[in-house]
Amino acid sequence: MINRDNIVIRTDQLTKSFGDFTAVDHISFSVEKGEIFGFLGANGAGKTTAMRMLCGLSKPTSGEGFVAGYNIRTQARQIRKNIGYMSQKFSLYEDLKVWENIRLFGGIYGLKEDAIREKTEVLLDKLGMTQQRERLVKTLPLGWKQKLAFSVAIFHEPKIVFLDEPTGGVDPTARREFWEMIYDTADKGITVFVTTHYMDEAEYCDRVSIMVDGRIDALDTPRRLKQTFKAESMDSVFTALAETSTRQSE
Amino acid sequence: MVSVSVENIKKSYNKTRALRGVSFEVSQGELFGIIGADGAGKSTIFRILTTLILPDSGRAAVEGYDVVSEYVKIREIVGYMPGRFSLYQDLSVEENLKFFATLFNTSVNENYDMIKDIYSYLKPFKSRKAGALSGGMKQKLALCCALIHRPKVLFLDEPTTGVDPVSRKDFWAMLKRLKEEGIAILVSTPYMDEAALCDRIALIDGGMFLRTDTPENIVKNFRREIISVSSSDMHSLLKDLRTIDQAQNCYSFGETHHVIFSEGVNYCDLSQIADYLSQRGHNDIEIKRIEPTIEDCYMLLEGGRHLNKYDK
Numbered sequence: 351m352i353n354r355d356n357i358v359i360r361t362d363q364l365t366k367s368f369g370d371f372t373a374v375d376h377i378s379f380s381v382e383k384g385e386i387f388g389f390l391g392a393n394g395a396g397k398t399t400a401m402r403m404l405c406g407l408s409k410p411t412s413g414e415g416f417v418a419g420y421n422i423r424t425q426a427r428q429i430r431k432n433i434g435y436m437s438q439k440f441s442l443y444e445d446l447k448v449w450e451n452i453r454l455f456g457g458i459y460g461l462k463e464d465a466i467r468e469k470t471e472v473l474l475d476k477l478g479m480t481q482q483r484e485r486l487v488k489t490l491p492l493g494w495k496q497k498l499a500f501s502v503a504i505f506h507e508p509k510i511v512f513l514d515e516p517t518g519g520v521d522p523t524a525r526r527e528f529w530e531m532i533y534d535t536a537d538k539g540i541t542v543f544v545t546t547h548y549m550d551e552a553e554y555c556d557r558v559s560i561m562v563d564g565r566i567d568a569l570d571t572p573r574r575l576k577q578t579f580k581a582e583s584m585d586s587v588f589t590a591l592a593e594t595s596t597r598q599s600e
Numbered sequence: 601m602v603s604v605s606v607e608n609i610k611k612s613y614n615k616t617r618a619l620r621g622v623s624f625e626v627s628q629g630e631l632f633g634i635i636g637a638d639g640a641g642k643s644t645i646f647r648i649l650t651t652l653i654l655p656d657s658g659r660a661a662v663e664g665y666d667v668v669s670e671y672v673k674i675r676e677i678v679g680y681m682p683g684r685f686s687l688y689q690d691l692s693v694e695e696n697l698k699f700f701a702t703l704f705n706t707s708v709n710e711n712y713d714m715i716k717d718i719y720s721y722l723k724p725f726k727s728r729k730a731g732a733l734s735g736g737m738k739q740k741l742a743l744c745c746a747l748i749h750r751p752k753v754l755f756l757d758e759p760t761t762g763v764d765p766v767s768r769k770d771f772w773a774m775l776k777r778l779k780e781e782g783i784a785i786l787v788s789t790p791y792m793d794e795a796a797l798c799d800r801i802a803l804i805d806g807g808m809f810l811r812t813d814t815p816e817n818i819v820k821n822f823r824r825e826i827i828s829v830s831s832s833d834m835h836s837l838l839k840d841l842r843t844i845d846q847a848q849n850c851y852s853f854g855e856t857h858h859v860i861f862s863e864g865v866n867y868c869d870l871s872q873i874a875d876y877l878s879q880r881g882h883n884d885i886e887i888k889r890i891e892p893t894i895e896d897c898y899m900l901l902e903g904g905r906h907l908n909k910y911d912k
Contacts, residue, residue, distance in 0.1 A: 392767065393734045393736040438762065491637070491638050491639040492638035492639070519638065519762070519790050520638065521638060521640075521790055522790070522792060522895055522898055522899060523637065523851075529852065530838075547762065547763065547764050547765060548791075549765055549854075550852075550853065554834075554852060583854065584854070588764075588765055588766070589769075
């Protein structure tokens with residue numbers, strides 16, 4: 351059951367239109383503290399637009415949303431202080447060294463010099479990257495970059511971390527290691543809001559929503575979704591829903 | 601008929617040995633998959649075969665033409681879709697297609713039958729700029745541009761990365777049709793379900809092929825005891841499974857965890873494992889003996905090896 355006091359993301363009829371195109375169409379849902387919430391949908395279903403609104407990067411056309419207790423319409427600045435964000439496309443500065451990236455993001459998130467230094471050591475040790483501290487990020491393999499990017503996104507211990515396709519293109523072993531980091535993060539009480547195109551990863555989420563044409567057409571635990579759709583796997587659930595789409599592109 | 605042949609190709613970038621001696625052949629009408637981690641050497645193979653870089657040693661030929669001495673011939677007969685979206689973002693869908701057709705001295709009309717099925721999805725957006733397309737549409741456009749000169753060999757470097765499951769299925773259905781026209785297709789992918797759709801696959805790690813075979817044979821040669829396990833607390837279950845003697849690899853696999861046992865374990869006692877787990881406080885324990893998938897084979901062959909590579 352959802353505990354109201356524990357809600358860290360809540361939206362009510364949240365909508366975003368571009369001209370006469372409704373990218374996000376009246377979505378209402380909530381996410382609890384420490385939950386791993388999978389935000390699924392086909393390319394062009396409206397996931398990125400919705401996520402940008404939740405991160406305070408884009409204003410809704412109508413409807414309301416609260417993230418970490420702040421209004422996405424009026425308190426974007428406070429929201430950005432309380433969240434972490436990582437996407438597959440942008441995460442780290444390729445031409446900076448490993449430690450320089452950590453230093454930079456620590457500073458951006460307003461951490462003190464001493465705290466950054468101390469936490470950097472702990473972080474490098476945990477990632478097994480102490481030897482790599484002087485390496486340029488662009489020379490790291492993708493799987494390592496993603497793990498470092500995730501660590502940097504939660505370096506300031508935010509209430510919520512948004513992960514936009516964090517494991518795209520990563521091999522099966524590295525993907526699993528990444529998910530173990532997600533579990534550890536959720537265990538610490540940080541809410542993980544994640545998009546993915548890997549349906550096995552959908553199974554690892556506590557709850558999953560599936561967007562179709564800007565709407566959230568399903569939202570439940572993976573187990574119950576499979577029961578509802580009488581499907582063997584999340585892949586079949588996803589396919590069944592995505593095929594109802596009438597949108598031709600984004 | 602052999603379409604692509606590679607003999608002991610090696611390639612280094614400064615001190616990094618990207619390919620340490622790779623050999624394989626691909627026949628006309630064959631769909632050949634190269635499966636491996638990022639940095640394993642997949643893209644280097646594609647770049648050598650499309651004549652964008654030279655191998656340090658070894659020989660490779662595409663449709664009988666040598667990649668070094670006859671590179672001009674090869675460029676006329678191959679289609680290449682690199683890992684990153686490589687079309688002109690500021691040109692429209694239609695303009696991109698025309699541009700690539702013109703480069704190869706042909707026209708869109710002349711080879712329209714090649715791309716008709718795929719282009720039908722794109723047609724409604726033909727005047728949209730390529731940069732403004734969704735991920736699935738960009739990938740379809742890139743494939744059209746790689747096909748517009750009717751290539752004999754198609755090189756696709758991670759064509760479906762970042763693409764949703766439904767578009768991925770559409771994409772593979774297209775590849776199957778192209779294959780039936782006799783085109784040889786080399787494709788790399790991080791998706792193990794796609795590996796199973798290839799005629800043959802090579803598992804690559806550290807610049808070497810670990811195994812090259814049909815997906816069926818790779819599964820057949822697994823020869824290990826493998827089980828799937830689930831309980832009410834999946835996260836702690838994984839940690840507890842790793843404490844089992846002779847459990848060599850334990851990893852999450854969709855809604856269950858998989859355990860691969862060490863060599864020599866033939867028929868483990870499932871009830872004993874269930875007892876062990878319930879002693880550790882697990883409820884609703886379900887254990888099943890299973891058939892391995894390609895992904896399990898990958899986890900066994902490659903899994904764990906590259907993880908320690910950067911600790912040296």
